[in-house]
Amino acid sequence: MKSIREAFRPDSSYRAFFLSIITFALAYGLYKGIIDNYLAEVAGMSEFDKGVSEFFRELPGLALIFVLAALYEFTAERIYQIGALIMLAGMSMQAVIPSTKVLVIIAIFIYSLGEHIQLGMRNTLTLNYAREGKSGVALGRQSAVYQIGMLAGYFVVIGLFYFLGNKQTLYRPVFLLSAAIIFLGFLSSLRIRGESRPDPSKRRFFFHKKYTKYYMLELFYGARKQIFFTFGPYVLVLFYGASAMDISILFAISSICSYFASPIIGRIIDRFGYKIVMISDTLILVIVCFFYGFAHHIFPMHTAFLVCCANYVLDSVISLASMASNVYVQDLADNTDEVRATISTGVSVNHFITILVALFGGWIWKVLGIETLFTFSAILGLCNSAYAATIRTGKQIRENE
Numbered sequence: 001m002k003s004i005r006e007a008f009r010p011d012s013s014y015r016a017f018f019l020s021i022i023t024f025a026l027a028y029g030l031y032k033g034i035i036d037n038y039l040a041e042v043a044g045m046s047e048f049d050k051g052v053s054e055f056f057r058e059l060p061g062l063a064l065i066f067v068l069a070a071l072y073e074f075t076a077e078r079i080y081q082i083g084a085l086i087m088l089a090g091m092s093m094q095a096v097i098p099s100t101k102v103l104v105i106i107a108i109f110i111y112s113l114g115e116h117i118q119l120g121m122r123n124t125l126t127l128n129y130a131r132e133g134k135s136g137v138a139l140g141r142q143s144a145v146y147q148i149g150m151l152a153g154y155f156v157v158i159g160l161f162y163f164l165g166n167k168q169t170l171y172r173p174v175f176l177l178s179a180a181i182i183f184l185g186f187l188s189s190l191r192i193r194g195e196s197r198p199d200p201s202k203r204r205f206f207f208h209k210k211y212t213k214y215y216m217l218e219l220f221y222g223a224r225k226q227i228f229f230t231f232g233p234y235v236l237v238l239f240y241g242a243s244a245m246d247i248s249i250l251f252a253i254s255s256i257c258s259y260f261a262s263p264i265i266g267r268i269i270d271r272f273g274y275k276i277v278m279i280s281d282t283l284i285l286v287i288v289c290f291f292y293g294f295a296h297h298i299f300p301m302h303t304a305f306l307v308c309c310a311n312y313v314l315d316s317v318i319s320l321a322s323m324a325s326n327v328y329v330q331d332l333a334d335n336t337d338e339v340r341a342t343i344s345t346g347v348s349v350n351h352f353i354t355i356l357v358a359l360f361g362g363w364i365w366k367v368l369g370i371e372t373l374f375t376f377s378a379i380l381g382l383c384n385s386a387y388a389a390t391i392r393t394g395k396q397i398r399e400n401e
């Protein structure tokens with residue numbers, strides 16, 4: 001707690017802000033720990049249905065720039081609270097509606113809209129409440145607290161299903177518990193005082209010729225990321241029969257590994273450069289995709305399941321290397337505002353491809369099988385590596401000027 005105090009201004013509302021963050025993260029951990037199993041076991045969603053649900057889950061990310069533009073008169077604190085209310089509406093709906101595919105997808109969309117609204121405001125408020133010269137530390141503390149809250153949610157799911165059994169009747173009570181925790185987080189957010197203004201760069205698209213390769217890399221990364229994020233856990237549930245407890249344990253292990261690996265990867269980027277990291281991480285992805293798509297042809301099903309779990313964790317860790325693209329932007333940019341605007345546009349570009357891949361990926365799995373789906377992901381990874389190899393570093397650019 002002392003490290004948090006040292007990073008934030010004492011006259012800010014950082015305490016109430018952090019209390020809300022950890023409650024929202026706890027609620028998300030509960031939700032994420034069971035949603036894939038709920039969709040498969042209760043809502044009866046097929047591979048293609050999962051792709052459709054992911055299309056609508058990612059749609060708010062693409063529309064975020066327009067949503068924030070519509071809310072431009074509000075402070076960041078107020079937008080953060082609005083996001084919490086929308087999240088509460090979506091989670092409450094999920095807890096009480098009949099488990100028909102259409103209604104479940106609508107609830108997913110509403111919750112995701114609130115979540116995406118909050119995402120940008122979390123960073124804005126963190127930076128506005130940080131002490132001078134402590135912005136990086138403040139963002140790190142915020143991320144760490146969110147990870148801790150999410151982990152707590154996974155452990156609650158693990159405990160519930162361990163002691164009460166793998167029962168489908170537990171899903172709705174967990175959704176209700178998550179909604180109750182979001183409500184507590186909303187009450188905490190009402191105690192946040194301030195007149196912070198949202199980042200203006202997030203209200204507009206920013207395109208410049210020199211960032212063309214960055215935008216292309218975001219397209220490749222968004223496509224390959226979406227395949228694993230959407231279909232990785234669903235393969236374990238639908239194909240291998242993983243329970244909600246199994247998935248929550250996997251998510252917990254993945255989060256812990258990512259927590260410790262993040263600073264290590266950051267140092268690797270500083271030591272070897274972002275270009276090497278961009279090329280290397282997607283080459284490793286090819287190995288991950290191969291085992292994820294073909295493990296059941298090589299090993300007995302139980303062993304194949306464990307191999308896929310290990311590769312899911314490995315994918316989560318190598319996905320952290322995506323921060324290298326942000327360093328690439330910083331190397332090219334003329335000022336800090338340009339960095340923020342470019343990265344914001346990159347996020348929208350990323351979401352544009354992810355919503356398409358979600359639909360297309362579900363169709364590939366349903367018609368051609370998981371082998372083809374993850375072969376496609378590996379090909380995208382190779383394209384990403386080949387394209388990253390063509391970029392020039394800031395040093396090379398300056399030498400040619």
